[in-house]
Amino acid sequence: MCMITGLKFFEDLVNLFYPRICLACGNSLYAREEVICTYCRFRLPKTNFHLLRDNPVQKAFWGRADTESATSFLYFSKGGMVQQLLHHLKYRNRKDVGIYLGRLFAIELQQSVLFENIDTIIPVPLHPKKQKKRGYNQSEQIALGMNQILKVDLLPDALVRTRFTETQTKKSRYERWLNVGEMFAVKNKYALRNKNILLIDDVITTGATLEACVHGLQRENQLKVYIGSIAYAFD
Numbered sequence: 001m002c003m004i005t006g007l008k009f010f011e012d013l014v015n016l017f018y019p020r021i022c023l024a025c026g027n028s029l030y031a032r033e034e035v036i037c038t039y040c041r042f043r044l045p046k047t048n049f050h051l052l053r054d055n056p057v058q059k060a061f062w063g064r065a066d067t068e069s070a071t072s073f074l075y076f077s078k079g080g081m082v083q084q085l086l087h088h089l090k091y092r093n094r095k096d097v098g099i100y101l102g103r104l105f106a107i108e109l110q111q112s113v114l115f116e117n118i119d120t121i122i123p124v125p126l127h128p129k130k131q132k133k134r135g136y137n138q139s140e141q142i143a144l145g146m147n148q149i150l151k152v153d154l155l156p157d158a159l160v161r162t163r164f165t166e167t168q169t170k171k172s173r174y175e176r177w178l179n180v181g182e183m184f185a186v187k188n189k190y191a192l193r194n195k196n197i198l199l200i201d202d203v204i205t206t207g208a209t210l211e212a213c214v215h216g217l218q219r220e221n222q223l224k225v226y227i228g229s230i231a232y233a234f235d
């Protein structure tokens with residue numbers, strides 16, 4: 001067993017005996033609670049953008065990417081509970097946080113006519129080196145949770161990164177931003193023809209990665225793209 005695999009195995013083992021505490025407030029969880037306590041669940045900073053046609057997330061993509069509807073489940077704020085939850089998902093091997101938040105997000109989306117046609121879910125692919133280090137793609141975990149509710153086609157490998165970002169590290173931030181548009185491609189374009197695709201990410205900040213994904217999806221395919229992220233970091 002190599003060291004990284006061994007480490008992951010150890011982390012998984014530890015998580016089996018993880019103390020059952022709310023990841024937002026630290027209180028003990030009751031038997032039926034997962035990830036966060038009921039109190040914290042009701043104080044999740046929901047955006048309710050999925051109910052608004054021209055919401056701030058949708059507007060962020062105007063003129064940049066052709067999307068049917070776009071939304072984020074929660075507001076992200078520095079030091080807030082959403083940042084804390086996503087930190088556990090990304091850096092503490094807590095895949096269950098992604099699945100849990102994905103389920104809650106999907107339950108909300110089911111209430112919206114703006115997202116009713118979705119037949120395919122695709123998570124934003126992680127950089128392969130990052131995925132190897134982390135052991136999983138956090139957006140795929142979110143997508144898995146969402147699909148437990150939505151029960152459509154989940155295609156985690158449909159979109160691939162066409163270029164390693166290492167080649168871009170020497171460039172300026174602006175140059176990288178310009179370049180990002182060429183970083184994604186569809187593996188099998190026929191599989192996605194005429195699909196209504198929900199693209200999933202963990203956080204929307206600049207939206208550049210999602211924009212690049214939409215372009216990658218639409219380059220040679222007749223399809224519609226919807227965007228959903230767990231969090232929205234606004235300026």
Ligand SMILES: [Zn+2]
Nearest residue numbers: 022025037040
């Ligand atoms: Zn709590």
